[in-house]
Amino acid sequence: MTTAPRTGGDIDDSDLVAGFLKGDEACLTAVHHRWGPLVHALARRSLGDAREAEDITQLVFLAAWRGRAGFAPDRGTLPGWLTGIARRKIADALAARTRRNELVAAAGAQLLLRAEDEAALPEAALDRVLLADEMSQLPAPQRRVLNLAFYDDLTQTQIAEVTGWPLGTVKSHARRGLRRLAGRLRQDDLVECAA
Known part of the structure; x- marks a missing residue:
């Protein structure tokens, strides 16, 4: 008798976290499936841009996967940890956006000054x-x-x-x-x- 592969909804949180920490890619997929919408909603609300929110969501899960050894289940939940990573990635994106806007404004001002004189x-x-x-x-x-x-x-x-x-x-x-x-x-x- 063969059993169907378990999806993210079939695995309880403790098994999911344990598999994620061990490097099980199926658990990463399940973690992304389960908490990706939460991360995406946070990014979309903060950034106001669906595409940028998708990019941030991918960056969050990539950072979580690479840094999974730094997650300590006794200090908090996996969704809380993912939310913390998301907040840092969102802050970086907002800072980069501000810096780009300032550079564009400065470049525009320079072009105007050059054109004037x-x-x-x-x-x-x-x-x-x-x-x-x-x-x-x-x-x-x-x-x-x-x-x-x-x-x-x-x-x-x-x-x-x-x-x-x-x-x-x-x-x-x-x-x-x-x-x-x-x-x-x-x-x-x-x-x-x-x-």
Whole structure:
């Protein structure tokens, strides 16, 4: 007598979690089938975009599968753990969206400035040199964080992974570096105005 394969609805939560932790791909499929709608709904509600929510859902389950050794059933439920991963992935997506919007706005502003005044091109080159000089005077950690953020287009979470620093440290370096740059650039403007 052969038995039909069990689906995600046929397996109780404890067996499902045990199989998932052991690396049973059928249990991964069942976990995705059972709690994928929860993760997708959370992402869709937070992001307002069905396609992006699908991407986030896939990222969540990929991260859960790769990091399943880090799940401790005695500290919480599997759906709670998946929800925590989803919240982090959603936050990263929102931060990336904000950064993209800021870059697009900045690029648009630059294009408008260039179109308005062709003669300003030498000044733009001078501004880039001035900015590079000011960046070089920042403390090394602040300079590294800002370079990774602006030139390598990394999120603060990705910068923390690359540098091995805690996320709060990365955020502090970014904030201090930007404040210091803004202050120095304002001082230069005041010196030019006084001259």
